[in-house]
Amino acid sequence: MRGGVTMNAQRLERSLRTGLRVLRAGLRGWGGVGAMAAVCALAVAFALLLPLTQPRGVGSAGTGGQGVAVGIQASAAAACRNPQDQSPEPSSLDGRTIEEIKSRADRRLVVGVDQNSYRWGYRDPNGGRSAELEGFDIDLVHRIAQDILGDKDAVKFKAIPTNQRIPALKDGRVDMIVRTMTITCDRLKDVSFSAPYFLTGQQVLAPKSSTIKGYDKTLDGKRICSAKGSTALEKLKADKAAKKPAVATADIDKTVPSQLDCLVRLQLGQVDAVVTDGALAASQAAQDPTVELKGNTFTTDYYGVAVKKGANDLAAQVNRILEQYRQDGDWQKSYDTWLSPTLGSESESAKPPVPRYK
């Protein structure tokens, strides 16, 4: 996987051949117009595949995916290269945002979380009246509340739908979002992020008995489930448009409102595989012993704590807290409690990502 230069060269060659075939076919039928289209297709193929022939950067685990992601992101925000490295240096100084929080009558941190992500943020339905939210994200929230307000329970948890994470921050309905939120260039336009606190990537989930081995040819002709508006779906669409072998013939139209619904479809046999963040795929696998993660992650994503755009004091403060959280081993403890059983201790996610600040 890693020494991918030769492999990538082969792939380039293959796509060149495909391109030529297209060119020939086009010339036969449609003359000039077809030729133009074929040339365009070829140009796109080059633009997308060129980065692959260069040596990979640090910490990237996937193969082909990264190149496309970079390509897409480059066109979306030319200036933004590594969105996870845009957070301010850690600081324990209280700025305007933190002072506002501390001076509240209801002295609590308002945090948007997910309440349906097993092991990340969920409520045990059998916990009775005292059932609290729990999970990896929730541990982090308690830690932040502890360090900023001196009370780990000084938190008001709000269930925020996936597509409401940014609007909720913008409208000031929440102080921060800790909800398996990937740091992306697009999102950086609307909100600020802390340094990354978790490394993950898109991954395939399928039944243990399935012939699917990962994000590769074994997905040929399979039905793949992803959540509406998710990074996974965008990636699938881009790869399908680029005729990547993994999804060229796969059916990617099976979308659902929430990623967990994919597990339902998988259990009902309505889809053959699920593509979502590895972290969330692991959360699904934890609820069904007959499914498992297949292959490695094929993109690199970082989760960050999102705050209102420009709330740099809060971001810096969170970065400081994260620094300590990693150092005193609490990050690891939380990982071992919630995620190790499904992600394992060998996973690239098993260690906290090393932050780089702006």
Place this chain on the structure above:
Amino acid sequence: MGEVTVTSTSSAAPPTPGSPGGPGASGASGASTASGLPAIPSQGGRGPVPDVPQPPRRTAFAEGVDQLRAAATTEPGRLRIIGALLAVLVVAFGAVTAWQMTDRSSAADDVLHNSQPLSSAAADIYSSLADANTAASSGFLAGGDETATSRDRYQRDIRNAADKLSAAATNSAPGSESATTIARLNKLLSEYTGYIERARANNRLGFPVGGSYLRLANDTMQTRMLPQAEKLYAKENQRLRSDYADATSYPWAAIGLGVAVLGALVWAQRRNYQRTNRVLNHGLVAATATATVVLLWLVAGQSFARSGLGESYDHGIRSLNVLHDARIASLKARGNENLTLVARGAETVKLSDGDVVDTYDNNFRTEMTALGKGLTEAERLADDQPGKAPVATAVGGMEEWQKRHKEARAEYESGDFQQALARVIGDKGDKPTGECFDSVDTALKTAIGHEQTEFAQAAANGLDAMTGLPVGAAGLAVLGAAGAVLGIGRRLSEYR
């Protein structure tokens, strides 16, 4: 008592007033044999032209027409024809009346004993399904170990829906639209219960995927099953309405024929009077009397039936439809209220004004609006105190529900999930919205029961108004026809 005034018929027909020598009481005095021709051969006016040798035989029909034409030239012949026509008319009147009223009476009977119960059963299927969905979500919210109440309620609803579905299947014609709908519902029902059981099992294990199953089940119910159930309900209601239309349509053919019969009888008597100067012919009078009775009975019976059935429709069916719709709206609202807490923002919907809101909370509001409208309409339609009272209770319950829902929603928004949960499915002390829902539901069930009784009474009254009419009309018509025949025969015998 007068003499036989022979109105010389226009044509050159030989006037042949039969010899008066009959045993007639008065004896037609000196029948002036106008022309010199003796009344020799044409006894009974049968043999048409005696002297002329018969031409080769023609078709029976042509011969019959000729015979008839020849008969019409003699008075006894005419009387025979008139008598026969009168008898046929009276009998036809009776027959048409019996036939049309049998139709209407059976349509009215269908309204009372067939289509209304079927429509009611369809409404039951609809509400049982909606209720099962609500009970399932309430039980789910309570945790993996759901309460016995919600489990029982769910099971009863599913059983009830299944029973009613199989009954409806028996009552529907194979291949009909209703049969297809029922078959589809049956299939979906097993799918639905499967999802619910999966949701329960996962909930017991503490897996959030249980919530996803519940949402899938809810989606199956709300977007696939309830529309089918609604279709079935609408179909049965349509049948009910068409039975109503059949039962209350005026029997114009019978009425028209009745008027024609009376006219013919009057004409025959007037003719009789003009020819014999005798005012009353007992037979014809009796025929007239029976025909009049049948006609009056027909019009009066049908009018009473119409008013009874009309009342059963206005005060029963319309109220029932509105109440059923309101009940479904309240059940859906409750289901959505529960789902809001199960889904916790898993699904959103974009409103026309661009706002993105929780799908289930949005559905809740839509259904509550429908419930409000339905209850206002039901209040307007309720025509007596026992009908108004439960609707008023339901309105009160709904207002309280909305108030409490707002409070529960505020708890939820402020992040206190447990408190919000308590305000929705908690104990009495928590003042949960569930209490209000129960009161609305109970009140609506009472109101539906009341309107059902109202309907049955009014419809039975309507049906009673038609009782005996078909048989009576037929019997009287036979009598009337006999009277007409006897009356004419009496007159005819004067010619023998």
